Amino acid sequence: MIFVFIEEREQKIKKASLESLSEANRLAKELNTNVEAVMAGHNLEPLAKDVLGYGPSKVYLLENTLLQKYSASGFSSAISSLVEEIHPDIILLAATAMGKDLAPRLAAKLGVGMATDCTETRVQNGKFAVVRPIFAGKAFATFTFNSTPQIASLRPNVFPLEEVGNEQGTVVKKEVVLSEEKILAPVDEIIREEGTALDITEADIIVSGGRGMKGPENFDLLKDISDLLPHAAVGASRSAVDSGWIDHQHQVGQTGKTVSPNLYIALGISGAIQHVAGMSSSKFIVAVNKDPDAPIFKIADFGVVGDLFQVVPHLKEELKKSKSD
Amino acid sequence: MNVYVLVKRVPDTESKIRIDHEKNAIIEEGLNFILGPYDEYGVEEALRIKEAHGGKVTVISVGTDETKVILKKCLAMGADEAVLIKDESPETYDGFRTAKILEAAFKNKFTDYDLLLFGKQSVGADNMQIPAMVAELLDLPQVSVITKLEIQDREGIAHREIEGAVEKVKFTLPAVLSAQKGLNEPRYETLKGIMMAKRKEIPVVNLQDLGIDETRLSPQVELVKLDSPPERKAGKVVEGEPEETAKKLVEFLQKEAKVI
Numbered sequence: 001m002i003f004v005f006i007e008e009r010e011q012k013i014k015k016a017s018l019e020s021l022s023e024a025n026r027l028a029k030e031l032n033t034n035v036e037a038v039m040a041g042h043n044l045e046p047l048a049k050d051v052l053g054y055g056p057s058k059v060y061l062l063e064n065t066l067l068q069k070y071s072a073s074g075f076s077s078a079i080s081s082l083v084e085e086i087h088p089d090i091i092l093l094a095a096t097a098m099g100k101d102l103a104p105r106l107a108a109k110l111g112v113g114m115a116t117d118c119t120e121t122r123v124q125n126g127k128f129a130v131v132r133p134i135f136a137g138k139a140f141a142t143f144t145f146n147s148t149p150q151i152a153s154l155r156p157n158v159f160p161l162e163e164v165g166n167e168q169g170t171v172v173k174k175e176v177v178l179s180e181e182k183i184l185a186p187v188d189e190i191i192r193e194e195g196t197a198l199d200i201t202e203a204d205i206i207v208s209g210g211r212g213m214k215g216p217e218n219f220d221l222l223k224d225i226s227d228l229l230p231h232a233a234v235g236a237s238r239s240a241v242d243s244g245w246i247d248h249q250h251q252v253g254q255t256g257k258t259v260s261p262n263l264y265i266a267l268g269i270s271g272a273i274q275h276v277a278g279m280s281s282s283k284f285i286v287a288v289n290k291d292p293d294a295p296i297f298k299i300a301d302f303g304v305v306g307d308l309f310q311v312v313p314h315l316k317e318e319l320k321k322s323k324s325d
Numbered sequence: 326m327n328v329y330v331l332v333k334r335v336p337d338t339e340s341k342i343r344i345d346h347e348k349n350a351i352i353e354e355g356l357n358f359i360l361g362p363y364d365e366y367g368v369e370e371a372l373r374i375k376e377a378h379g380g381k382v383t384v385i386s387v388g389t390d391e392t393k394v395i396l397k398k399c400l401a402m403g404a405d406e407a408v409l410i411k412d413e414s415p416e417t418y419d420g421f422r423t424a425k426i427l428e429a430a431f432k433n434k435f436t437d438y439d440l441l442l443f444g445k446q447s448v449g450a451d452n453m454q455i456p457a458m459v460a461e462l463l464d465l466p467q468v469s470v471i472t473k474l475e476i477q478d479r480e481g482i483a484h485r486e487i488e489g490a491v492e493k494v495k496f497t498l499p500a501v502l503s504a505q506k507g508l509n510e511p512r513y514e515t516l517k518g519i520m521m522a523k524r525k526e527i528p529v530v531n532l533q534d535l536g537i538d539e540t541r542l543s544p545q546v547e548l549v550k551l552d553s554p555p556e557r558k559a560g561k562v563v564e565g566e567p568e569e570t571a572k573k574l575v576e577f578l579q580k581e582a583k584v585i
Contacts, residue, residue: 070492072457072467097487101469104420104454108461113421113545116452129549134418134451138342139351141418142550146543185466185496188482192490199488205584229585241506248506249486254338254448255362255506263584274338280557284582286574292564301560302577304570314571322575322585 002028003088003149005079006039006051006059007098010190013047015202016094016156021054023121023159024092030123033089036060038082040075040176042068048171055164064176070098071186076106078176083110088149090128092121095153096201103153114151115143119158119260119281136254136277156201158260197226198233200250205263206279208235208252209245212268212289212308216245221312222267228319235259235279237269253278267308271296288312326380326476326498328371328440331427331455332364332399333447334392344551350415351551360395363444366504369511370474371442372403378476381405383435387412387426393527400522401514408435409529417544420454425542427455428462429535438499445470445503453503460501468494472507 002024007014024035037056039047044061051059062078083091083106091106093099095117107114119140120131129144130152145151200206207226209219219234226232236250252259254274264282269275271287271294279285280299287300288308297303304311336342336356343352360368371382383406384399386392396407410430431438441460446453453469460467472491473484476498485492486505514522532539561577563570578585 072460072469076461097470097485100453101457101467101485104452104457105461105467107421107454108424108458113419114454115546116420116454124549132451133554135336135340135342135351135449136338136451137554138340139344140552140554141548142552143418143546144549145545146547147545184460185468185494185500187485187492188495189493190487190490191484191493197489202488249489251506263578263582272339273341280554284584285557286577286582288574292562297562298559299557300562301581302574303560303562304574305562305564306567306570310567311571311574314568315574318571318575319585322579 002090005093019159022162052167052169069186072105073184080109091151112147203233205232206235210237210269211239335449365511367442401518419544420452424458441501443503456503466496466500469503470505
C-alpha cells in the first residue's frame with residue numbers, strides 16, 4: 001500500500017500534497033496496489049471530501065487538540081503509530097516546508113532512511129525507485145531503498161495533478177493517544193507579512209532579477225510584471241540578495257531555492273552556474289540581458305539582447321495590452 | 326551554555342559537478358571544498374550565543390582527514406574546540422547513517438550539550454534530513470530553517486521560514502536548530518584567529534570510540550545511478566529596438582510558452 005501524508009494549512013489542503021497523491025495513484029497502478037491518505041490536526045472532516053476526490057481508498061484523520069498546532073514531534077508520533085498498525089510499503093509526502101521538517105523525523109522514528117525532494121518516481125525491476133537532484137540540480141541521483149517503509153518527499157510543482165472524480169473512498173477517524181510532553185517545539189504563531197505574495201517554489205511563473213537590476217527600487221518593476229502574469233512570483237539571483245536589494249526568501253540557486261516553474265523570466269541575470277542549477281528545470285526560460293555573451297542565453301528558449309530598463313517597460317505595456325484583448 | 330555546531334565539507338557553489346559513471350560517484354579531483362554555506366550561519370550564531378550568554382562552542386564534523394581544513398576555519402572564526410569524527414566511507418547520500426553516528430556521539434561522548442546547531446542542509450547531498458533525525462534520536466525539540474533566534478535562560482524562540490510566511494516557534498533547551506540564510510552575517514576570520522587555529526590540535530574520534538555497531542550503519546538508501554542534468558538548448562535570441570523585442574517576447578509567451 002502507498003500511504004500519502006496530506007498537509008493542511010489554515011483549513012486548506014496544500015496543492016503539493018494532492019500532487020503527491022496523484023503521483024501515488026500512478027505508482028499504485030504499476031505496483032498493483034492501493035493508495036491511502038492520512039491527515040493530522042484538528043477539525044479535519046470538512047477537508048476529507050476534497051482528498052477523496054483524488055482517489056485514495058481511505059483517508060485517515062488523526063485528530064487531537066494537541067495537533068492543532070504543527071510540531072514535527074507530535075505529527076510524527078501520531079503518524080508513526082498508524083504506520084506501525086497498517087504497514088504501508090511506501091510513504092509519500094510533499095517536500096514543502098512542513099514536509100521537509102516532518103519526513104526525516106518520521107523516518108528516524110520508524111528507523112528507516114528516506115529520499116528528500118524527489119522529482120521522479122518509477123518502478124525499476126519491480127522495485128520502487130526515485131530520482132532526486134543533488135548539488136541543487138547539477139546532478140541527478142537515482143535511489144532505491146533497503147528498508148521498509150520506503151519514504152520519499154516529492155518536490156512541489158513537478159508532478160501533475162490528476163483528480164479522479166469518484167469519491168468512493170472512506171473516511172476513517174483514528175483516536176490519537178498523545179501526551180503533552182510529547183509535543184516539542186510546536187508552532188506558536190504564523191506571521192504573514194501583509195500582501196506577501198506566492199512563494200517562488202509554488203509559483204507557475206517567476207520573474208527574476210539579478211545584478212543588472214542595479215538597485216532595490218527597481219524590483220518594483222519586476223513586481224509590476226509578475227502582477228500582470230497568472231500565479232507569478234518575484235525571484236532574484238544571489239548577487240541581488242547579497243547586495244540587500246531583496247529578501248533571501250526570493251533567492252533562486254544553490255544557496256537559495258531550486259525551482260521548476262512553467263516559465264522563468266531572467267532579467268539582468270548573467271547565468272552563473274550556481275544560479276542555473278536552481279532554475280534549469282523550468283519548462284520555459286526567457287532572458288533579457290545587455291551582454292550578448294551572457295551564459296543565460298545558452299539555456300534560454302527566448303532571449304532579448306538589450307537594456308532591461310528599456311525593454312521591460314515595453315514588456316509591461318504589451319502584457320497590459322494582451323490582458324485587455 | 327554548551328553549543329555544538331555540526332558542519333560538513335562540501336564543494337563550493339561555483340563548482341561544476343562531473344560524474345565518474347564507472348564508480349558511480351562525483352569526481353572530486355579539481356573541486357574546491359569549503360565549509361558548507363549554511364553551516365557558516367550555524368557557527369556564527371553559536372559564537373553570538375556564547376558572546377551573549379557565555380559558555381563554549383564546539384564544532385564537529387563527520388568525514389575524512391581532509392575535513393580538518395574546514396574545522397580550522399571554524400576555529401579561526403572563534404570556535405573553542407573542533408573535533409573530527411573520522412569516517413572513511415564514501416558518500417552514501419543516506420542522512421540516517423550520519424544521524425546515527427551523531428546520536429552515538431551525543432549519547433556516549435559529548436553528553437554536555439545545551440544546543441545543537443546545523444546548517445539547514447549541506448550543499449551537495451541536499452538531504453535536509455540530519456537535524457530532524459538527530460532531534461528524534463535524542464528526543465529533543467527541533468526547529469529547522471531558522472532566520473531568527475532568541476534565547477533566554479532555558480527557553481528559546483525561533484523564526485522558521487515556510488512558504489510565504491514565518492512560523493514563530495517556542496522551545497526549551499536542549500534543542501536542535503538548523504540555520505537558514507538571513508539568520509546572521511557570518512564574520513570573517515581574523516589574523517589572530519587564523520594563527521590560533523593553526524596551533525590548535527583537532528582531536529580525532531573514531532566510530533569505534535563512540536561505541537557504534539557498524540552493522541547498523543549500512544546505507545538504507547541505495548545510490549543506483551548518477552546522471553548529469555538534461556542539457557538545454559539555446560533558443561532564439563533577438564536584438565534591436567526595445568519596443569520590437571518586447572513585442573516579440575510577448576509573442577513567445579503567447580504562442581510558444583502559452584502562459585498568457
